[in-house]
Amino acid sequence: MQAWLVHPAYAALPLHARIQRAVRQLIVDGALGPGRPLPASRALARSLGVSRDTVEAAYCQLHAEGFIDRRVGSGSFVAEVKAFSAAQKVPPRDALQRHKEPSLSKRGAAMSRSGGVREQLVPRPFAPGVPETRSFPLSLWERLERQVLKETGTQALLHGDPQGAEPLRRAIADYVNLERGAHASADRVLVLTSSQQAMALCANMLLDPGDRIFIEDPVYYGARKAFDAAGLECVPIPVDHQGITVERILSQPHKAKAVFLTPSHQFPTGATLALDRRLSLIEWAGKHQTWIIEDDYDSEFHYAGKPTACMQGLDPHDRTIYIGTFTKSLFPGLRIAYVVLPPQLVKPMTVARTLLDGHTASIAQLTLARFMDGGHFGAYVRTMRGVYCERLDALVGLVRTHLSAFVEPRIPIGGLQMPCVLTCGLPECTAIDAARRVGVELLGLSALHASGAGEAGFLMGFAAYTPIELDVAVRKLAGALKAATNP
Template identity: 55%
Template structure:
């Protein structure tokens, strides 16, 4: 074995990533890597166990056990009286590698960047990027609820009860449609609080709204078909539809929500539309009643589908919340999406769809292929949490807290950012749209805020067509009034400083 190869072997054995392994395993893996890298070519003679053990300062037994394993795995062959050799059966591939790179250690060879062999869909996903979820509370990330006041003790007690009562059955695969107790609890809640018309057999329990959108994109439309979407609209929905290679056709919104006149004028051939009627994302507009009825009539005429995302309708601060479109839809063309990520906590990973009867089976089949089912113990715990009244109590408590924080956000913007942005007080939800005054750059302010550790979600990226409104969407739910004021003051200071590109 050449000295350079011996030194490379020592480097591999000393790799910190292998520190937890037995020495014989480290020696075996290091030799294997030299063979795979082509440093030790097929037919190459290996040192005798005594010689190599002395060179590595390890016992002969250690090297012997490494050689035995390499022989069992087919990397080397051992001939009595002749020695140990790299197996010739490894073929010309390793010889070619040897010829191209010579005897340089793998760690020292230049590595040419090779593009990943992706499908057309995969290449589009890579080019367009994913969706980034905020994993820590940071001003002013959107979609984050207050989790510090969540009744953890109550939840844990109910989880223990569910585990005890159901025993080993919760350890098995669950119903792809969802646990019946939770589906019934969801149906009861929606009928009472959202004016829906739902039975438990129409509910499909999922991990998230994004999963629901993915299922809709896969089941309701083929690649390259058009789908209608509010403009501006939810970034995650756009990503889900793009991943399914659908053609997104934007429909503008105004202060009354989706422009149904523009919807009826659409000639794209689309028969499915994604909307957020109760609290339009991101403008905060509520879809007027007459437009809701026009929307359901449009779906009936087209024999199409309405995907109604009711993502944070529990949190309404002015007057009574408007009933969901699903409850108004006498034609049964509405697919209702809900989530517990904002009403409870994001780590729960629990959402649901309410489906017209004819879609229950295909959507459940599609879900069974995608990921099987949602963990049963979490479903049964949530069902008990809802049945015992804890869910309703928690939502009412959070609604009061968020109302105070919404006011604190508006006052902080007025106090510290007057002349830079204008806040639009939303009637509900967990974030506040703010429009930048003329002369201010959205991208520059976002970069300046990032220097101060503040996340400013921009508004313009939520628009599919110009003109896009420049501004921010400030999440306030996860921050106390004091934290809101402090962060806003810090933001104002960061923006006031000249930005160095």
Template identity: 50%
Template sequence: MTRQFELETLKMRMNDADLQPLTLHQRIQRALRTLILDGALDPGVKLPATRALARSLGVSRDTVENAYVQLQRDEFIVRCGGSGSYVLETLGTELRGIAQGRRKLPSYSGAIDAAGAGLSQRGRMIFESGGVTDQQSIRAFATGLPETRNFPTGVWERLQRKALKDYRSHVLLHGDPQGAEPLRKAIATYLSLERGAKVSASQILVLSSTRQALFLCAQLLVDAGESILMENPGYLGAKRAFEAAEAKTVPVDVDAQGIRTDQLRADRSGANCVFVTPSHQYPTGAILSLERRLDLTHWAVENGGWIIEDDYDSEFHYEGLPTACVQGVDQHHRTIYLGTFSKTLYPGLRIGYMALPEELVSAFTYARSIMDGHTPQILQLTLARFMDEGHYTSHVRAMRKLYADRREVILDAIANHLDGIVTALRPAGGLQIPCFLASGWSELETIRRAATAGVLLPGLSRLYAGKEKQQGWLLGYASLTSHEIESAILSLSDSLRR
């Protein structure tokens, strides 16, 4: 390509898809800047006069003038009165060398591609993990999605307007990193009444999500290279959060009674933290027995350790009364309780919380203040009123009944249409169904076939550590109507049996 100015090259760059949302003068400026950086225009090259270029492009002279002014401000061109506009001669040796092809940029090899170049060791590890993907639309059978189409938006909007009226400009300022006091009081009351917790408002830390809580736990309780014990199989989001903080995750097997505390006691990794989902183990649905709950708390006090209890969907228990949380039976105050409103209300709310032992509150609050400051005040104050006026418990009761009905629909549909392919467990609660593939069926192949039918099958094997991995799926159903569940199971059956 010639190093002189070419009108057609400029037009081509202006038509790049990423420039289309910009104004005309921005498109001209960005296109010229790209040509200079790419070496398509040499330092010292004279640019067309603004009037001539405007005529060639079919735009006003002011449009080109604005583009040139910005290029001059950014030091890409110099404008000489009576002489014209030129690509700056002194762009720098490095830039000119690269632009003219005299020096090549370094190449990177290995597992990381150019997008991860220049990262720290921790950064490369996070990049290579691929992060955690959240489903952003209702689709069969994405996990962790509640029913959002039945959310009482009218009530929520009314309460938000009232909060704005009562608090006025105060909600526009920075908030307390620990969380708005009205919401902390509402959460503490709810946990005490509904989950059997022993907690006060002063122990509550309001956050954006459970993942943020997990990341804080890894940062504050475990040094880089140290171990955290996790259920096997277990929650992938927790594993990613711990590994991002350079902690090592050590698997502890799960059976029908939850995490095996005998293996916990046999661990020799030196871990002082264990992550558990005792009320509804993720993904098996097992409920941790009372004997093991007590054994878990004894392990914590004997080892000077911490129990990280994720009570992610305990509100949705369909058979009998839900068991009390571990925090409520922990006489030694070694339990850090995590909760979220993403499952009970809607994922876009982005409000979670921790119930912390008193001695940890300040440290976790300081760490949170560094991470992202605080959760938006208007959302906290609206949610506090939503809870205080009884709308929260009313909504949870309605959703509990709805999800129980949908659980029956999906279990019947699996039995009727996927017999011989999978065996579905019947969890006592939760928003998803674990399904184990029959012998001869490949998890990867079933996922591939389902995708051709527009069905998402979250695989089970990725949730297991070690070589022994159970093949199967984890089917989320809570966000789907009965008709959508039936239709999706039929489509899945057809795609697998073809």
């Protein structure tokens, strides 16, 4: 028991709590069996060098929890709890941790096997999908946040509207209508914490386990994992230079209940879905009462003219769910995304959202609403669009100079990353491992192809890294690939 009093892990606990936990553990381990007398509080206090009141406090807590019985005139005894008898002793914590196969539901097992969607806490080149955060106008954001707190007071500390703060929903609706050609209103917007949450909601609310969903091939890994975790059967449809090949869907119209798309800037190829294909999919969804899940993840950053309008604004049948996020346009730590829903889905989706996390943080929502209403969001996006365009140009030049013997760049017209196809015969996994050993992060392309027919290569994120940082990283990568090619 003395060990508990000096153990560094319990240093923050008061003495009586340390004694109480030590005695409780001896009972749980079976070292103190049912009915066994405990030392008198005075004797134990003398032995441990603490006050009698400290021991009394520990015994009182053990009695309240049912671990010991206290009998007036007789002393304290281990309670008659069969669960902690020697024959039924609880295994040590280390033994519990050694079990490799926990008892999970089918859905839980699928989620665990997927590995989840994890982002680097401190991204390094060339982690894709990461925006520049070092130049974000924090002082402006802090000033707007102070204004929110001054006007709302403690009201902002309470539970918020599960659908989202009305000022932010209104600002989002105005933005997507003006900039993305959407057909939205504040009452059709649901504010969430991430686009990943939006995809999980769609998968679980619109389809049943075993239902089929058409997905792009290649496809965004987070979407595939969300659909797999929901028990859906993903049907891959090839992507060409005009986006998803709609003919494959139209030839088997009843094979799936939904389709997932990144039509404005396909991930990872960068293709834009052609207008005639968009209209064909919209008619297919209206005719067969299927759903279109449109992920518009980075359309703010388009470097060659204006981006194509979203599909949701073209859909007269209200079969399109439009997903947007501020993770890439502002910063990942904001944790605010949104969906523009058909009217009939607003209530059920909002109810379902309350079962996940209740609502998005109110202070951040209201601050973002002011940021958008004040014109700061548009100005910031325009500034960063120029910055990212310069960084893309820098990366293209560096790749052509230092990596031309290994890869062929596929220069995108937008987004935060550039696909590169391996041309040197080096296996993709070998290239990625070689890069990681020199501190360079690459996302392989082949794993994004559900059909397994994709070209070997990788994505190179550029938005979060300065031209100097890109130059250093490209040179490291060139050295790593050269070493891997000629071991």
